Amino acid sequence: MAELVIVDRDGKEHRVAGKVGVSVMETLRELDYGVAAICGGMCSCATCHVYVDPAFADKLPAKQGDEQELLQELSGYKPTSRLSCQVQFTEALDGLKVAIAPDE
Numbered sequence: 001m002a003e004l005v006i007v008d009r010d011g012k013e014h015r016v017a018g019k020v021g022v023s024v025m026e027t028l029r030e031l032d033y034g035v036a037a038i039c040g041g042m043c044s045c046a047t048c049h050v051y052v053d054p055a056f057a058d059k060l061p062a063k064q065g066d067e068q069e070l071l072q073e074l075s076g077y078k079p080t081s082r083l084s085c086q087v088q089f090t091e092a093l094d095g096l097k098v099a100i101a102p103d104e
């Protein structure tokens, strides 16, 4: 089992079993403190925005152009921003820590 560590918008940390083989968003969208993921993973809504712990930055695939473009339009954009629907969760990412970004 691979765990995700999630920091909610109140700064509280939660450890949950992450769904492996699908995007991180698929786990986050089922949590009360998770993400809305309105577009369902089509990389068009940015309501799945998270900040990835810098310790995991090198372990994730690079952002694609459309993800980067959407992120940069957000007022809450940071270099650690990712769209969680564009990050596949794998066993190798056990312990991945993400913070839910503020609502835009």
Ligand code: FES
Pocket (backbone or CB within 6 Å): 025, 037, 038, 039, 040, 041, 042, 043, 044, 045, 046, 047, 048, 083, 084, 085, 086
């Ligand atoms: S769920 Fe819409 S961009 Fe990720």
